[in-house]
Amino acid sequence: MKRLIRTVLFVGFVFAMLLVLASCGKKDDAKNETVTPTAAPTETPTPTEVPATPTPTPNPLDEMTLKDLYKDDFKIGVAIPNSLYASKAVTEEIAANFNSMTFENESKPDQILDIKGCQSGLPDTYTEPKVKFDSIKRGMEYAKENGIAVRFHTLLWYQQTPEGFFTEDYQKGSPKVSREVMLKRMESYIRQVMTYMEETYPGMVYCYDVVNEAVNPGEGDPDGLRAKSFWYEVVGPDFMNYAFEYARKYAPEGVDLYYNDYNCYSKSNQILKVLEPILAAGNIDGIGMQCHLSTSTSVAREVIGTAKTFTKAGFKVQITELDIGTTNTDNGFEIQAMKYKVLFQGVQKGKRDGSIDIDCITVWGIHDSVSWRGDEYPLLYKWNGYKMTKKKAWYGAMQDPAIRAMEF
């Protein structure tokens, strides 16, 4: 009899425990379902992946870093301005989490081209422009000390390039040079930059953005090439073909050459069309997708889908300027973290199944206070005056199981 009572009590206890556990699970699901987007959702939410699981304390991800998590998949990059090297809190966090870096502005033509030297050096400088490299010294030293590979951004761009580069006497407003002279200046510039980088910092630059933002179908020529650009106006629609030809000529063996652009999903056909002859000539390796996104971006369609299209067409892919704008609310940061998770998860999956030939994901800045989109809080860290704090977005990029991989 006693034994029967003990058995009944035991079965009852187990049954009660099961009920408690089941109701806990429901509560978690319900909590997750209450997440509602505040930042202009475009579609009904559809979970694309497994639901979140509660965060353990301490979170084991805090013992890990981005570059270690993705070491077998792709590099993790960050854009850095010179002003940040003075902060130990920042440089230590970067060295721990990133193995690729881009100069935010310091390697663009308006910093590398020595326009005064070009003017005073005439006539010798007429087809041999003067260049200077002071702006990148600090960053290259930092990269060297910490074993960080450098993606060089950018050789040719319609912006942040002095107008004087295109004129007879290197002065703004003067008559433009001929196509022939401009091609000589272009070749000389590319040769001088690549030669200097390789001689001074051997093996450190692993890829170049040869041309940035040359496709703009809205205001472009019939092929969608941006027509309002001095490169287009002075050299002509084939200026990119020459840029990549020269870049290949002077790039060290194994260094990749990229075309880089924004909103690639909306103009992938035009991009592929203008790059076709360059690819056929063997003068380009990859396409950089900038990816300045928001919480209403469909990452699956705009990022993952486009990366697959470019891979299929024979290009390597990089995400080169990632940031995801949101609102300054808990909900906004929650959705931002989900977007980061969907992106990193989707790209990693594509890398592993061979549908995305991704080489690096670069975030465009380290913390919100130094972002060019600072009022949209788009990055992985925030800064409280003396210390870096990881945002939920960082945990999203780490694919924290406590963050759902959701698309809105």
Ligand code: GLA
């Ligand atoms: C473009 C450029 C970057 C940077 C951003 C704005 O995306 O490619 O170099 O200038 O604009 O910060």
